[in-house]
Amino acid sequence: MENGSPPAQAVDVLIVGAGLSGIGAAWRLQERCKGRSFLILEGRRRIGGTWDLFRYPGIRSDSDIFTLGFPFRPWPSDLAIVDGPAIRAYVEDTARESGIFEKIRFGHPVTGASWSSSESRWTVETEAQTYSCAFLYLCTGYYDYASGYRPHWNGEEDFRGQIVHPQFWPDNLDYAGKRVAVIGSGATAVTLIPSMAGEAAHVTMVQRSPTYIVARPARDRIAAALQKALPAKAAHWLTRWKNVLMTIYVYGRAKKHPKKVADWIVDQAGKQLPAGYPVEQDFRPSYNPWDQRLCLIPDGDLFAAMRSGEVSIATGVIDRFTEGGIRLASGEEVPADIVVTATGLNLKIAGGIALSVDGEPISLADRTLYKGMMLSGVPNFAISVGYINASWTLRSDITARAVCRLLNHMDKRGLTVATPRDDPSPERHPLLELSSGYLARAQGHLPRQGARHPWRVKQHYVRDLTAMGLSRVDEAMDFR
Numbered sequence: 001m002e003n004g005s006p007p008a009q010a011v012d013v014l015i016v017g018a019g020l021s022g023i024g025a026a027w028r029l030q031e032r033c034k035g036r037s038f039l040i041l042e043g044r045r046r047i048g049g050t051w052d053l054f055r056y057p058g059i060r061s062d063s064d065i066f067t068l069g070f071p072f073r074p075w076p077s078d079l080a081i082v083d084g085p086a087i088r089a090y091v092e093d094t095a096r097e098s099g100i101f102e103k104i105r106f107g108h109p110v111t112g113a114s115w116s117s118s119e120s121r122w123t124v125e126t127e128a129q130t131y132s133c134a135f136l137y138l139c140t141g142y143y144d145y146a147s148g149y150r151p152h153w154n155g156e157e158d159f160r161g162q163i164v165h166p167q168f169w170p171d172n173l174d175y176a177g178k179r180v181a182v183i184g185s186g187a188t189a190v191t192l193i194p195s196m197a198g199e200a201a202h203v204t205m206v207q208r209s210p211t212y213i214v215a216r217p218a219r220d221r222i223a224a225a226l227q228k229a230l231p232a233k234a235a236h237w238l239t240r241w242k243n244v245l246m247t248i249y250v251y252g253r254a255k256k257h258p259k260k261v262a263d264w265i266v267d268q269a270g271k272q273l274p275a276g277y278p279v280e281q282d283f284r285p286s287y288n289p290w291d292q293r294l295c296l297i298p299d300g301d302l303f304a305a306m307r308s309g310e311v312s313i314a315t316g317v318i319d320r321f322t323e324g325g326i327r328l329a330s331g332e333e334v335p336a337d338i339v340v341t342a343t344g345l346n347l348k349i350a351g352g353i354a355l356s357v358d359g360e361p362i363s364l365a366d367r368t369l370y371k372g373m374m375l376s377g378v379p380n381f382a383i384s385v386g387y388i389n390a391s392w393t394l395r396s397d398i399t400a401r402a403v404c405r406l407l408n409h410m411d412k413r414g415l416t417v418a419t420p421r422d423d424p425s426p427e428r429h430p431l432l433e434l435s436s437g438y439l440a441r442a443q444g445h446l447p448r449q450g451a452r453h454p455w456r457v458k459q460h461y462v463r464d465l466t467a468m469g470l471s472r473v474d475e476a477m478d479f480r
Helices: 020-032 084-097 187-196 221-229 232-256 258-271 279-283 301-307 392-412 437-445 461-470
Strands: 009-016 038-041 110-116 121-126 130-138 143-148 162-164 179-183 202-207 213-216 295-298 311-315 318-322 325-328 333-335 338-341 345-347 354-357 381-383 418-420 477-479
Touching: 009 020, 009 121, 020 038, 020 084, 020 392, 130 392, 179 187, 179 325, 179 333, 187 202, 187 295, 187 301, 213 258, 221 232, 232 258, 232 461, 258 279, 279 311, 295 301, 301 311, 345 437, 392 461
Parallel strands: 009 038, 009 130, 110 354, 130 381, 162 338, 179 202, 179 338, 202 311, 213 295
Antiparallel strands: 110 121, 121 130, 143 345, 318 325, 325 333, 418 477
């Protein structure tokens, strides 16, 4: 103890983050590692992570809830594309019903974690208290909760209206009857725009370049039929696997036949827009499908808002802000009373927590990710990193199962410490292999992948599930 501070609270496993990944990890620990004590540290005051942070109009998932949700807790309806408040409620209900909620310590942002080889334990510092654990498991997501990506443009000080970032949406923002310009064409923009349309006088999506946008029914008719015919768990399992296999098929086809898939996506968009619309200009990206994530719109709501005249698109580089809106380099003027900068996220793996091993700081960029869940040379440590081409939580659940398998292996053999080795090959690959701007900006701060298993994740749910369940636990791992 220092300066009379209380002793650290000790548990077997400390989970950081009470979102989908953290609650899923805790559920698997209760199911598969009975007898191990654990706590969840959450920096926010409420459960839900992403789904508590974002409050902008229309906030929803860009993956279907049957794969985004928990495999062990059936989603109760056929609604596949779900809004943020419903997802947050689903996470909280799961935590309460399973007894996990009582294990969460809210208002405990973690600032640092240090491993001691002599004690074989982590000491975890929070703003509220110090904790000690044998195994540290980070479920902190992939972006910075404290700041979004916010470029600045010439002339912003001249603009007479209001500028808002979706990550920090004001509770009292009144856009009724006002002209709104939304900068960006990613998942946030295509969610916001149809939700604001109708109430706003007009909404313009200002995009530097197009994004692949795919319409999908908000409700899953097959899920509805299965839910009527089968018990809830069986219907959920079948719907989940149907969607997993469909996602794998579409991704694989996009990689093998990028032009055909691109042409199909653009053609489908054109069919839902007014005759003569310049589809190639506004909906044909310069990259191939799945070089960046596709944007999903339920029931084609963005296209419907464009057909009604409530929404339009301005494509081009922003030259500057003006008193009354935005001017593009082409000279086109976009009038606006409110500008929403849906310009993306700042990536932050491991929640920005300062990690050290025996007093030596850990640089993530110097480490290789082992089995998509541990860092080379870092003992008794796991991190939840999801998929880029499917629901994040598909991969996070694989990781949770693998962590339990590792802990049980150590228990059976009386082992205390597990440290992954580094890939002996010099070949390295990015952690998340997309060309999106938020990934490109962060590459120098992220761990890398190696050349092959167990240092390379295939981004293929079936192969990963098989590999993680059947591969040797002690593969490329040093135990003590």
